[in-house]
Amino acid sequence: xxxxxxxxxxxxxxxxxxxxxxxxxxxxxxxxxxxxxxxxxxxxxxxxxxxxxxxxxxxxxxxxxxxxxxxxxxxxxxxxxxxxxxxxxxxxxxxxxxxxxxxxxxxxxxxxxxxxxxxxxxxxxxxxxxxxxxxxxxxxxxxxxxxxxxxxxxxxxxxxxxxxxxxxxxxxxxxxxxxxxxxxxxxxxxxxxxxxxxxxxxxxxxxxxxxxxxxxxxxxxxxxxxxxxxxxxxxxxxxxxxxxxxxxxxxxxxxxxxxxxxxxxxxxxxxxxxxxxxxxxxxxxxxxxxxxxxxxxxxxxxxxxxxxxxxxxxxxxxxxxxxxxxxxxxxxxxxxxxxxxxxxxxxxxxxx
Amino acid sequence: xxxxxxxxxxxxxxxxxxxxxxxxxxxxxxxxxxxxxxxxxxxxxxxxxxxxxxxxxxxxxxxxxxxxxxxxxxxxxxxxxxxxxxxxxxxxxxxxxxxxxxxxxxxxxxxxxxxxxxxxxxxxxxxxxxxxxxxxxxxxxxxxxxxxxxxxxxxxxxxxxxxxxxxxxxxxxxxxxxxxxxxxxxxxxxxxxxxxxxxxxxxxxxxxxxxxxxxxxxxxxxxxxxxxxxxxxxxxxxxxxxxxxxxxxxxxxxxxxxxxxxxxxxxxxxxxxxxxxxxxxxxxxxxxxxxxxxxxxxxxxxxxxxxxxxxxxxxxxxxxxxxxxxxxxxxxxxxxxxxxxxxxxxxxxxxx
Numbered sequence: 146x147x148x149x150x151x152x153x154x155x156x157x158x159x160x161x162x163x164x165x166x167x168x169x170x171x172x173x174x175x176x177x178x179x180x181x182x183x184x185x186x187x188x189x190x191x192x193x194x195x196x197x198x199x200x201x202x203x204x205x206x207x208x209x210x211x212x213x214x215x216x217x218x219x220x221x222x223x224x225x226x227x228x229x230x231x232x233x234x235x236x237x238x239x240x241x242x243x244x245x246x247x248x249x250x251x252x253x254x255x256x257x258x259x260x261x262x263x264x265x266x267x268x269x270x271x272x273x274x275x276x277x278x279x280x281x282x283x284x285x286x287x288x289x290x291x292x293x294x295x296x297x298x299x300x301x302x303x304x305x306x307x308x309x310x311x312x313x314x315x316x317x318x319x320x321x322x323x324x325x326x327x328x329x330x331x332x333x334x335x336x337x338x339x340x341x342x343x344x345x346x347x348x349x350x351x352x353x354x355x356x357x358x359x360x361x362x363x364x365x366x367x368x369x370x371x372x373x374x375x376x377x378x379x380x381x382x383x384x385x386x387x388x389x390x391x392x393x394x395x396x397x398x399x400x401x402x403x404x405x406x407x408x409x410x411x412x413x414x415x416x417x418x419x420x421x422x423x424x425x426x427x428x429x430x431x432x433x434x435x436x437x438x439x440x441x442x443x444x445x446x447x448x449x450x451x452x453x454x455x456x457x458x459x460x461x462x463x464x465x466x467x468x469x470x471x472x473x474x475x476x477x478x479x480x481x482x483x484x485x486x487x488x489x490x491x492x493x494x495x496x497x
Numbered sequence: 498x499x500x501x502x503x504x505x506x507x508x509x510x511x512x513x514x515x516x517x518x519x520x521x522x523x524x525x526x527x528x529x530x531x532x533x534x535x536x537x538x539x540x541x542x543x544x545x546x547x548x549x550x551x552x553x554x555x556x557x558x559x560x561x562x563x564x565x566x567x568x569x570x571x572x573x574x575x576x577x578x579x580x581x582x583x584x585x586x587x588x589x590x591x592x593x594x595x596x597x598x599x600x601x602x603x604x605x606x607x608x609x610x611x612x613x614x615x616x617x618x619x620x621x622x623x624x625x626x627x628x629x630x631x632x633x634x635x636x637x638x639x640x641x642x643x644x645x646x647x648x649x650x651x652x653x654x655x656x657x658x659x660x661x662x663x664x665x666x667x668x669x670x671x672x673x674x675x676x677x678x679x680x681x682x683x684x685x686x687x688x689x690x691x692x693x694x695x696x697x698x699x700x701x702x703x704x705x706x707x708x709x710x711x712x713x714x715x716x717x718x719x720x721x722x723x724x725x726x727x728x729x730x731x732x733x734x735x736x737x738x739x740x741x742x743x744x745x746x747x748x749x750x751x752x753x754x755x756x757x758x759x760x761x762x763x764x765x766x767x768x769x770x771x772x773x774x775x776x777x778x779x780x781x782x783x784x785x786x787x788x789x790x791x792x793x794x795x796x797x798x799x800x801x802x803x804x805x806x807x808x809x810x811x812x813x814x815x816x817x818x819x820x821x822x823x824x825x826x827x828x829x830x831x832x833x834x835x836x837x838x839x840x841x842x843x844x845x846x847x848x849x
Contacts (some may be wrong), residue, residue, distance in 0.1 A: 225638065
């Protein structure tokens with residue numbers, strides 16, 4: 146599988162552990178640090194340990210697993226560990242884990258001493274197809290996801306789909322939602338192919354294709370002025386539901402489950418507003434309902450979801466802005482949706 | 498006085514308040530926020546209020562004055578206020594104050610929603626000649642100055658030396674130390690001119706000249722790979738003493754007072770290591786001792802100062818790196834100084 150060239154950094158798909166070791170050696174770093182969580186230090190790190198040990202001295206920084214660790218308090222904890230370890234500007238941070246590790250590790254590194262190098266070895270399907278490309282780093286403040294962050298590129302990304310063997314099925318499905326999104330916004334053929342594949346373990350070729358699609362979009366529009374907004378499909382509503390669940394029912398929804406709901410709701414809006422055909426809406430709804438568990442929420446939280454949406458980074462001037470579809474495989478950006486339209490979309494999901 | 502063009506942004510010296518108002522109008526921002534501290538909201542903000550009011554709705558964010566406010570906790574407070582005010586990505590942050598406000602405001606803005614625009618209106622001599630140019634933002638964690646930050650340029654800087662009239666003499670002297678440094682590292686004629694000027698209120702022309710000097714260095718080497726390191730003269734030792742004082746004797750030293758001590762000590766090292774003549778060392782020592790109060794510290798804290806220096810951003814591989822002088826007006830970068838040499842330099846200052 147070919148190495149993908151992103152914005153000044155490579156994304157490796159083959160011999161990724163060896164490529165990581167070679168990268169660290171070439172970089173002549175004064176020190177390096179490996180950021181893991183309690184899961185990846187058990188399931189993933191051992192696959193690297195022997196080779197890392199050949200490089201000499203390094204330090205491990207382990208945080209708790211889960212979105213809670215993306216809170217600013219944990220970020221301060223990592224900064225303090227780097228200070229205590231006397232990490233200098235020629236240090237490297239290796240982020241070994243899912244999106245929490247890559248987002249938070251990226252933010253920590255991009256601000257420590259005004260920026261040290263970092264690389265990602267994403268270990269979940271979600272982080273391989275989503276967080277590995279695009280240069281977004283982020284942490285949560287006040288329960289608002291990614292409200293604080295930077296645009297900073299890693300120096301390299303090392304993808305090894307063998308790590309996916311250790312993932313529970315629910316985590317595979319979480320990443321799959323982003324892959325399905327890539328098809329819906331950019332490539333109808335890919336959407337059709339995915340639907341017909343064995344989705345319990347997507348092939349390396351399918352992962353590679355998602356990264357190619359996302360990378361193309363990000364390279365064309367790094368600062369999200371236009372086409373990069375396509376990637377927000379399903380995320381305006383999905384993020385709000387995810388944020389609500391994070392505060393009220395921790396661990397009840399994965400990111401993918403939340404944006405699957407978001408994509409159903411926003412496909413309904415697309416049918417109403419941007420020309421998505423009724424049969425396409427039905428096909429999308431049926432596909433997500435087949436793959437993902439239904440999630441119950443009551444009309445009582447509609448106002449709360451709306452107020453979370455108003456705080457979304459993507460909005461301007463107090464209006465809720467959605468990326469919708471004009472057809473399967475074709476996105477349509479900058480659609481202002483009213484409160485009434487959004488509530489109708491929630492109704493559509495709940496009626497489903 | 499001519500507008501200075503820095504890295505993609507202008508630094509205004511004339512009609513600066515009007516220029517600020519015109520800038521905000523042109524920018525078509527959705528909202529703007531003015532960050533002040535308890536001093537600048539009393540002494541400086543009133544000079545702008547009438548004109549700001551013509552622009553319509555804006556919000557004030559006020560923090561306590563002093564270095565303590567650069568702590569991460571205050572930074573989180575500002576982030577939360579921006580969240581509560583529902584500041585979107587097209588918002589502008591106007592930093593009205595000294596270096597604490599410009600460093601912290603710059604960091605807050607550069608990370609809020611992955612970066613919103615910000616401008617500086619520096620109100621102290623120190624922030625006018627130092628923080629206004631160079632794109633460094635920063636906050637303190639664990640009592641370590643600027644350990645966390647980004648390189649992000651403001652969209653414009655508005656310098657009005659009339660603000661200096663409200664400053665206590667000690668604050669003028671604090672900024673003056675950076676101006677004297679600019680002479681020592683880059684321009685012997687400027688050093689001589691400064692020494693002979695009325696230093697209780699430096700003229701706009703002298704302020705302008707310092708900004709021109711600093712800007713030239715920063716433009717040539719934005720990421721501090723080589724000549725920008727010249728600006729660190731006096732700061733390796735000065736920062737350590739400042740950090741120690743901040744933790745143990747708050748408010749006992751201004752930044753300028755601390756780096757004046759640092760410049761005496763590092764001139765001693767320059768005499769020992771990089772060819773600074775004995776009479777030049779004497780001239781530098783006498784000048785700083787004439788302008789700045791002597792600061793007593795005992796040999797008991799040498800080890801602590803050394804351990805603070807080891808955590809300095811400028812160091813690599815656990816060695817203390819100083820920028821020294823080879824003559825007045827000529828810097829010399831990347832000098833490794835041993836513990837013994839540094840302790841000797843402290844002795845030199847204390848014997849003075």
